Amino acid sequence: MAYLTDKELTERFEFYTLQVEDQLLKGEGFKAVVEKVPFAVHLNNAKTLEMMHVNDKLTEVTGFHENEIQEMGTEYLENYLHPETLANISKFLPPIYSDMKKQDAFPFIQYVRQNKYADFTPFITFTKSTTYGSNLVICLSLKPGDFENMSPKMEQIVEMDSFKLKHFKRFQQLSKREVEVLTLLAKGNNNPKIAKELYLSRHTVETHRKNIKRKLDLQNFRDLMRYAIAFDLVRF
Amino acid sequence: MAKSYSTGPIREFMDQLSSLERFKENNQESFDSLTEREVEVLSLIGEGKNNPAIAKQLDITRTTVQNHRANIREKLNVNKQTDFVKYALAYDLIQF
Numbered sequence: 001m002a003y004l005t006d007k008e009l010t011e012r013f014e015f016y017t018l019q020v021e022d023q024l025l026k027g028e029g030f031k032a033v034v035e036k037v038p039f040a041v042h043l044n045n046a047k048t049l050e051m052m053h054v055n056d057k058l059t060e061v062t063g064f065h066e067n068e069i070q071e072m073g074t075e076y077l078e079n080y081l082h083p084e085t086l087a088n089i090s091k092f093l094p095p096i097y098s099d100m101k102k103q104d105a106f107p108f109i110q111y112v113r114q115n116k117y118a119d120f121t122p123f124i125t126f127t128k129s130t131t132y133g134s135n136l137v138i139c140l141s142l143k144p145g146d147f148e149n150m151s152p153k154m155e156q157i158v159e160m161d162s163f164k165l166k167h168f169k170r171f172q173q174l175s176k177r178e179v180e181v182l183t184l185l186a187k188g189n190n191n192p193k194i195a196k197e198l199y200l201s202r203h204t205v206e207t208h209r210k211n212i213k214r215k216l217d218l219q220n221f222r223d224l225m226r227y228a229i230a231f232d233l234v235r236f
Numbered sequence: 237m238a239k240s241y242s243t244g245p246i247r248e249f250m251d252q253l254s255s256l257e258r259f260k261e262n263n264q265e266s267f268d269s270l271t272e273r274e275v276e277v278l279s280l281i282g283e284g285k286n287n288p289a290i291a292k293q294l295d296i297t298r299t300t301v302q303n304h305r306a307n308i309r310e311k312l313n314v315n316k317q318t319d320f321v322k323y324a325l326a327y328d329l330i331q332f
Binding site: 092161225229 | 242243244245254283316318319321
């Protein structure tokens with residue numbers, strides 16, 4: 001089975017997103033346009049981020065019909081989005097929308113649950129601002145199961161983001177200095193080198209290492225690399 | 237910067253995976269020079285296992301593991317633990 005590369009996959013979704021916008025702008029009407037798209041499509045308010053229009057596929061994955069979602073408004077976001085997702089998207093999406101170039105689609109991961117007792121499921125969403133409607137943005141969402149035969153790398157991205165979500169609190173416990181030491185360790189430096197680079201004694205570096213190990217509960221170098229990759233401390 | 241968000245934006249992850257993809261293409265020849273056993277050892281190093289643990293898992297002596305490690309080092313021209321992990325990730329020997 002041939003997989004799409006991530007670039008191809010991204011391009012495909014950017015293309016889908018643009019296509020949806022194009023058809024909406026031609027006046028084909030939301031329902032007519034989104035019926036052809038095999039993923040959850042939703043038009044959100046650019047500022048409040050509440051969902052204004054959704055397709056059947058979205059009803060399938062969320063369990064809610066368009067009228068129910070419209071009625072709940074921002075309450076839907078508060079009750080069914082992971083609190084971290086809600087806090088983050090409220091911060092990073094609005095500036096992205098106001099600064100977006102015509103062709104761009106922005107990918108991000110959000111964690112959504114079907115009811116208050118269910119686990120949160122990750123979705124990859126591609127979104128772009130549009131001139132269609134007033135203050136609307138287009139979103140295309142898919143969940144990892146939908147990636148079958150697409151890209152195994154996309155699944156890895158979901159893993160990375162989930163790791164981040166799970167371990168963010170731990171990571172935040174690190175002091176600025178400890179993050180510096182962690183970064184140098186992940187880049188393959190040993191204690192003497194780190195001591196030299198940061199103008200510290202080897203003993204101090206050793207203490208930082210121990211504290212990092214304890215705070216992040218690291219068992220081996222692999223665990224350390226996971227943190228370094230997920231929190232963008234090293235670039236390959 | 238992504239660091240300020242606990243979760244969400246994934247451009248950095250995508251960039252990371254693309255550069256691993258490029259790394260894979262650029263180093264195919266060295267990687268292909270590894271024996272099957274060396275690839276096994278490399279994936280265990282990538283998982284963070286030390287020599288004694290690798291020896292135990294593959295049922296070989298520690299000296300043999302050391303030899304494998306030395307050969308991998310030479311063939312891939314790697315020195316740091318980080319580079320072992322990079323190879324293991326790029327060639328899908330380990331998952332994130």
